[in-house]
Amino acid sequence: MTVVELDHATLTLGWRTVLADASLDIRAGEFIGVLGPNGAGKTTLMRAILGLLPPSAGAIRVFGRAPQRGDPAIGYLPQVRTVLPDLRVRGLDFIGASLNGQRWGLPSLTPRDRGMIEETLDAVGARDLARRQLADMSGGERQRLLLAQALIGQPKLLLLDEPLISLDARHQEVAIDVVRKTCRERGITVLFSAHELNQLLGTLDRVLYLGNGRAVLGTVDEVIAAPVLSRLYGTEIEVVRAAGHIFVMSRGRDVETSAHQHDHHHGDHGHEYHHH
Amino acid sequence: MFQYDFIQNAFAAAGIVAVVSGIVGYFLVMRGQTFAGHALSHIGFAGATGAGLIGLAPLWGLIGFTLAAGIAMGVLSERISNRDIAIGVVLSLALGFGLLFLHYYTSFATQATALLFGNVLAVDRATIATLAVLGVITLVALAAIMRPLIFASLQPELAEAKGVPLRLVSTAFLAVVALAVSECAQIVGVLLVFTLMVGPPAAAQRLTSGLWNGLALAATLALGEAWLGIAAAYYTDWPVSFCIAALSALGYFAALGAPAWRRSAERANQAA
Numbered sequence: 001m002t003v004v005e006l007d008h009a010t011l012t013l014g015w016r017t018v019l020a021d022a023s024l025d026i027r028a029g030e031f032i033g034v035l036g037p038n039g040a041g042k043t044t045l046m047r048a049i050l051g052l053l054p055p056s057a058g059a060i061r062v063f064g065r066a067p068q069r070g071d072p073a074i075g076y077l078p079q080v081r082t083v084l085p086d087l088r089v090r091g092l093d094f095i096g097a098s099l100n101g102q103r104w105g106l107p108s109l110t111p112r113d114r115g116m117i118e119e120t121l122d123a124v125g126a127r128d129l130a131r132r133q134l135a136d137m138s139g140g141e142r143q144r145l146l147l148a149q150a151l152i153g154q155p156k157l158l159l160l161d162e163p164l165i166s167l168d169a170r171h172q173e174v175a176i177d178v179v180r181k182t183c184r185e186r187g188i189t190v191l192f193s194a195h196e197l198n199q200l201l202g203t204l205d206r207v208l209y210l211g212n213g214r215a216v217l218g219t220v221d222e223v224i225a226a227p228v229l230s231r232l233y234g235t236e237i238e239v240v241r242a243a244g245h246i247f248v249m250s251r252g253r254d255v256e257t258s259a260h261q262h263d264h265h266h267g268d269h270g271h272e273y274h275h276h
Numbered sequence: 277m278f279q280y281d282f283i284q285n286a287f288a289a290a291g292i293v294a295v296v297s298g299i300v301g302y303f304l305v306m307r308g309q310t311f312a313g314h315a316l317s318h319i320g321f322a323g324a325t326g327a328g329l330i331g332l333a334p335l336w337g338l339i340g341f342t343l344a345a346g347i348a349m350g351v352l353s354e355r356i357s358n359r360d361i362a363i364g365v366v367l368s369l370a371l372g373f374g375l376l377f378l379h380y381y382t383s384f385a386t387q388a389t390a391l392l393f394g395n396v397l398a399v400d401r402a403t404i405a406t407l408a409v410l411g412v413i414t415l416v417a418l419a420a421i422m423r424p425l426i427f428a429s430l431q432p433e434l435a436e437a438k439g440v441p442l443r444l445v446s447t448a449f450l451a452v453v454a455l456a457v458s459e460c461a462q463i464v465g466v467l468l469v470f471t472l473m474v475g476p477p478a479a480a481q482r483l484t485s486g487l488w489n490g491l492a493l494a495a496t497l498a499l500g501e502a503w504l505g506i507a508a509a510y511y512t513d514w515p516v517s518f519c520i521a522a523l524s525a526l527g528y529f530a531a532l533g534a535p536a537w538r539r540s541a542e543r544a545n546q547a548a
Contacts, residue, residue, distance in 0.1 A: 047437075050437045052437060069437070070437070074437075076438075078431075078433035078434055078437070079433075087306055087481055088484065088485040088490075089485060093485075093486060093487065094430060097426045097427045098430075098431060098435075101423060101426070101440060102424055102427070103424070104424065105419070105420060105423055106422050106423060107423045107487060
């Protein structure tokens with residue numbers, strides 16, 4: 001069964017074409033690693049799947065229909081994460097604010113909501129975060145909290161936008177493990193965007209590589225190949241395999257590590273939020 | 277001191293306004309939009325003096341201008357409301373206009389100090405009734421948008437994806453702030469709205485966790501500071517607004533020192 005389908009879809013932001021005439025099918029239960037240089041459209045694609053950006057041409061179908069904003073079957077972990085340093089808010093209340101947060105009126109947390117949050121935190125091994133203050137959590141703990149939040153309500157599709165950013169190597173592995181385990185168990189389809197391919201090699205089913213307005217979906221061997229990537233990067237790319245790792249190089253430099261240094265200027269989704 | 281009518285009136289008016297300011301201010305601080313609140317009060321000054329020029333009560337000019345400005349800021353939000361410089365330029369312009377209106381309506385000039393720094397001791401019964409009605413409207417409007425407002429403040433990217441109309445929520449909120457600012461300016465004046473709208477909620481956020489605790493403490497602090505300020509002014513003969521501003525600053529700085537003490541207490545608890 002197809003979960004996400006792009007049918008000659010074109011995505012534009014202002015005058016810029018982020019994705020031109022892309023067609024692909026993502027099947028149920030697949031773990032897709034979404035890769036590509038900065039500004040290639042990873043965030044834009046996810047926003048389109050969420051129904052926040054209608055395609056300017058072609059069609060996008062999610063669960064066989066046009067994307068619907070606020071679809072409860074999609075769990076989302078956005079890349080730009082606003083942090084409010086002075087506010088003392090517990091993990092439970094932070095997630096609680098997102099449950100039915102689109103409804104008008106006063107906030108409330110029913111015992112059922114509370115149980116649901118605690119159960120999901122438990123599933124990602126973070127039960128104690130419910131009572132902890134957000135401001136006192138480490139980057140890894142906060143990420144786990146956000147992941148638990150994305151899993152609430154039994155989504156069938158999970159969009160994780162750069163969930164590894166600001167985590168050290170050990171926490172990155174833990175985060176990938178948690179996602180893999182939970183999603184395999186529940187049969188959730190995952191789009192997991194990242195800068196680094198190697199950590200995902202043992203986990204992903206297929207790679208979606210974006211660049212130069214194009215998208216290529218396929219197995220690692222099909223996609224991570226010099227001719228394919230050279231087209232996506234618009235420059236001569238070499239693919240070097242060594243000790244079970246794959247290095248994507250441009251003129252002798254690793255494109256992934258050099259891209260990583262620009263993380264914080266990543267702004268390919270057309271919005272600017274205040275960072276505090 | 278309660279044998280005097282004007283003191284009773286001052287306590288009633290300051291009480292209503294402090295509770296409204298503390299609660300609305302809590303969200304202003306949460307969203308990091310305190311400067312926008314400050315700007316709204318300055319724009320209100322132009323409205324109040326302008327109203328005097330055409331023979332209306334200053335309060336209605338204040339409300340009209342702050343509401344219009346709040347809605348405009350909300351609609352232009354992504355372009356303007358988080359840009360400190362744009363807000364600064366607009367607020368200076370508004371103060372300038374206020375001065376111009378005063379210039380053309382010279383008999384109104386005696387009211388300028390009252391507008392800028394407040395004059396709670398001159399509040400009459402009719403004004404108290406108006407403030408009470410406005411206060412109820414403000415809090416009911418805030419209650420109506422509170423849930424999506426909190427979601428949008430904590431996680432705007434996710435809130436948007438989940439179907440929260442971000443711009444509508446932020447515009448409605450700035451309209452609520454505009455009403456609260458207009459009320460607050462009646463007590464402490466347009467230049468000192470921070471004393472009730474920012475000082476107490478900021479202190480409350482440092483001391484509590486949980487929304488309802490925070491709101492309760494913000495309202496209580498604002499109320500306590502306003503009432504203590506009036507009492508202090510009565511006994512010292514200093515201006516009321518100075519006393520409230522001093523108490524507000526004291527409360528905030530005391531709360532700044534609190535987390536260190538609080539953390540060491542938490543650590544001691546965990547160790548035990």
